[in-house]
Amino acid sequence: MSYMWSVFLSSLFAYHVVLDPGHGGIDTGAYYYGLKESKITLNIASDLKELLKKNPEIKVSMTRYKDQKLSLKERADRAHAKEAQIFISIHTNSSPDRRAHGAEIYFENQLGADEESLFLAYREENQEFNKNLVGRPSKFRGKYPNTVATILDDLAKSKYQASSYQLAQTIQNRWLEEKKMRVRLRQAPFFVISSINMPSVLVEVGFLSHEREAKALKTRKYQKKIAQILYKSILDWKEQWTNNRSSL
Numbered sequence: 639m640s641y642m643w644s645v646f647l648s649s650l651f652a653y654h655v656v657l658d659p660g661h662g663g664i665d666t667g668a669y670y671y672g673l674k675e676s677k678i679t680l681n682i683a684s685d686l687k688e689l690l691k692k693n694p695e696i697k698v699s700m701t702r703y704k705d706q707k708l709s710l711k712e713r714a715d716r717a718h719a720k721e722a723q724i725f726i727s728i729h730t731n732s733s734p735d736r737r738a739h740g741a742e743i744y745f746e747n748q749l750g751a752d753e754e755s756l757f758l759a760y761r762e763e764n765q766e767f768n769k770n771l772v773g774r775p776s777k778f779r780g781k782y783p784n785t786v787a788t789i790l791d792d793l794a795k796s797k798y799q800a801s802s803y804q805l806a807q808t809i810q811n812r813w814l815e816e817k818k819m820r821v822r823l824r825q826a827p828f829f830v831i832s833s834i835n836m837p838s839v840l841v842e843v844g845f846l847s848h849e850r851e852a853k854a855l856k857t858r859k860y861q862k863k864i865a866q867i868l869y870k871s872i873l874d875w876k877e878q879w880t881n882n883r884s885s886l
């Protein structure tokens with residue numbers, strides 16, 4: 639097959655990834671040791687975008703490309719507009735306990751969140767809590783009778799939740815392989831991931847409140863390393879996704 643023809647075919651079946659650099663603009667997120675969460679998340683997402691762009695089978699978009707404040711709903715709307723296959727929100731963590739360290743990967747599921755996760759979800763998304771959040775938009779309402787649409791939406795939600803959990807596991811496995819550091823899988827009702835009609839995770843790449851981790855996170859080298867880990871995770875996940883699709 640000619641190169642041009644394969645580029646054309648891969649563009650038809652492109653695998654679209656949406657990256658969401660957390661916070662931005664006046665919402666800096668965590669702020670420790672002179673480091674802004676919003677800047678680190680934008681750096682890592684931009685590095686990851688550059689890596690993904692080199693792969694002709696992957697399309698990549700970001701919810702923001704500059705230091706700009708976006709509401710959580712705007713982030714979800716931008717992901718839906720792209721009809722993407724996966725959504726990855728990138729954040730840095732913080733804790734009043736300065737010893738807390740390591741990466742945490744959050745996904746949505748049916749279980750109740752533990753108190754600590756609820757606290758984090760509240761803090762990360764505090765500015766949105768008083769607005770009228772609507773949650774995941776229906777994909778089926780208007781096309782089917784409401785009772786049928788509700789069932790179809792519930793089924794789709796279960797599917798996204800199962801895939802999100804698998805995506806979180808894929809990232810955790812790759813992270814552990816590439817870097818011997820603590821990586822925990824957790825579930826919490828973050829609006830930004832639970833309102834999206836696609837597999838989605840929120841990755842807290844490290845604690846800005848931890849002095850050693852903050853020092854590392856400050857460097858472009860470490861930011862690029864994290865982008866590499868996420869890049870390889872996305873390739874791992876894409877391979878599984880392509881295999882699953884061809885077996886349907």
Ligand SMILES: [Zn+2]
Pocket residue numbers: 660661667668675729730762
């Ligand atoms: Zn954050």
